Amino acid sequence: MSYAIIGFGSIGQALAHAFARKSIDVTVASRRPPEALAPQARAIGPTVVARSLRDALEADTIILAVPFWEHREVAKALPSWEGKTIIDATNTNAPVEDLDGQPSSAVVAKAFTGARFVKGFNHLSAAVLAADPNVICFTNRKLQASPPALHEQRAVTYDALLLRTRTSAHS
Numbered sequence: 001m002s003y004a005i006i007g008f009g010s011i012g013q014a015l016a017h018a019f020a021r022k023s024i025d026v027t028v029a030s031r032r033p034p035e036a037l038a039p040q041a042r043a044i045g046p047t048v049v050a051r052s053l054r055d056a057l058e059a060d061t062i063i064l065a066v067p068f069w070e071h072r073e074v075a076k077a078l079p080s081w082e083g084k085t086i087i088d089a090t091n092t093n094a095p096v097e098d099l100d101g102q103p104s105s106a107v108v109a110k111a112f113t114g115a116r117f118v119k120g121f122n123h124l125s126a127a128v129l130a131a132d133p134n135v136i137c138f139t140n141r142k143l144q145a146s147p148p149a150l151h152e153q154r155a156v157t158y159d160a161l162l163l164r165t166r167t168s169a170h171s
């Protein structure tokens, strides 16, 4: 399992701290070149490595920590998201009409066609995440779907919970 955090602002850095605390390798990327992120990544910990966006997207599990509408730019970076798990940490206060009446998670999921999709980490502030909270919720709207879809989405949620379990290990 390999991990990347796309977006290295408040939430991206808080999550990077969580990975570093448990010595889990993670790449971090934004629109800026990796050299611009490297000093901050190094300051967080040796398992946090800045890469280009394209290189970071080679990870199996990708955490989106960008401003909400920027998910569309990230989604354009790969022709296919098959085999990837996206954990969407974004929030938006966009009017519901801008979202075509859909939940924001559905809007993001649609952009990453073929990916397994989990909403997570978005319900806590960066400060709380950085402080290693005891409870993190993951949701997936397809958990209410038909049994085959339910099975698949449980597997996706398991991936995310595994991440949390690993970040909780030894605490």
Ligand SMILES: NC(=O)c1ccc[n+]([C@@H]2O[C@H](COP(=O)([O-])OP(=O)(O)OC[C@H]3O[C@@H](n4cnc5c(N)ncnc54)[C@H](OP(=O)(O)O)[C@@H]3O)[C@@H](O)[C@H]2O)c1
Pocket: 006, 007, 008, 009, 010, 011, 012, 029, 030, 031, 032, 053, 064, 065, 066, 067, 068, 070, 071, 073, 074, 089, 090, 091, 092, 121, 122, 123, 124, 125, 126, 127
């Ligand atoms: N802050 C919180 O407490 C909090 C809590 C829960 C959820 N959230 C959500 O988390 C997301 C990020 O919030 P934040 O507070 O961390 O924002 P932020 O501090 O402004 O950081 C945003 C990061 O995204 C990068 N970025 C922007 N567009 C990008 C693109 N197209 N491709 C790659 N990287 C891009 C920016 O870096 P470059 O300019 O270098 O590209 C920056 O590193 C938002 O959706 C927010 O709603 C935030």
